Amino acid sequence: AQIRRGIIHFASRDAMNIDGLGESIISLLLNENIINDISDLYKIRKEDVINLERMGEKSATNLINAISKSKENDLWRLINGLGIKFIGIKGAKILANSYKDLDKIMNVTANELINLEEFGETMANSVVEFFKEDKNIKVVNKLKEYGLNTKVIESENGDINKVFEGMKIVLTGTLSTLKRNDAKEMIESRGGKSTSSVSKSTTFVLAGDEAGSKLTKANDLGIKVIDEDTFIELCKLSSKEEVESKLI
Known part of the structure; x- marks a missing residue:
């Protein structure tokens, strides 16, 4: 089972x-x-x-x-797929972006991992233990033999512009064209942080249909609220300054 x-x-x-x-x-x-x-x-x-x-x-x-x-697939998907205890999408992305290569991750020490931002001791030990087990090493080696990509895929047009660098962005409600995970991916790949609750430090709220209490709170705090079409337009911009000017 x-x-x-x-x-x-x-x-x-x-x-x-x-x-x-x-x-x-x-x-x-x-x-x-x-x-x-x-x-x-x-x-x-x-x-x-x-x-x-x-x-x-x-x-x-x-x-x-x-x-x-x-x-x-990109490396983070493979890391998440391996089913390492305590490592979900977020942990997998941190590992992939920090080390760029599965071979490096397989040989990393717990001390090195603990120094990664948002990577705790439990997660660090779990990664090290996972890659100590023979059966896991065998499976990974077989995956390599079958030609799976084990490195980070850098985007074709150089890096995606980090137009949301340092911004905290909250999603609420149902989006019509984007899946929630896709929107998060678009935020994170552009340097932003997708957070779950609205606070004074939130940069803007992306609100879909039937947005609830988060939208109310954003309005109470005077946080900028944008719709999905505006968000997609912001993603196409080439600098953080352009995004900031649109958010005013």
Whole structure:
């Protein structure tokens, strides 16, 4: 059951985001002994899965393509996917951005990790312990052999402009075109911090439909509130100064 949970987590949207690899398919793959750990996903061939229940030619092709595409994921997704205790999306991103390479993370000491911002002792020890275990090292080595990306992917056009550098931004309500996680990603990749509560130090609030108490609090504190369209426009700007002038 633990292996099954681990593979479900690995394939999930917040980790490797493998489309079509849901819980029921994972259970079938395990029951048929097609896979025994996460690395086995990458040796699956179409003929292995085409005869599984509810799996036709098209689904099998799509699944193999989705698994193959996930090899190109950014490093933080792989780190999150490994299922290291106490390391979620945020911890995975801190590790990826600090070390840029899985090999370096595998050899890091707890003392080095504790010095990372927002990285506590529990998290640090958990990372070190995880990469001490033979079975985990074996799985990671197999993933490398199957050609998974183990480095940070620098964006094509150089770095994304850090237009939200040092800003604290709160999301509230339902956004119409962006998923909440995508909006957070857009904030963080541009140097901002997505925070959960409104305070005097909040730079602005991104409010979608049915925004509740956070919107009220922002208005009470005189914090700037913007809608989704404005947010998307801000993301396209090339400097923090431009963003600040739009927020006045």
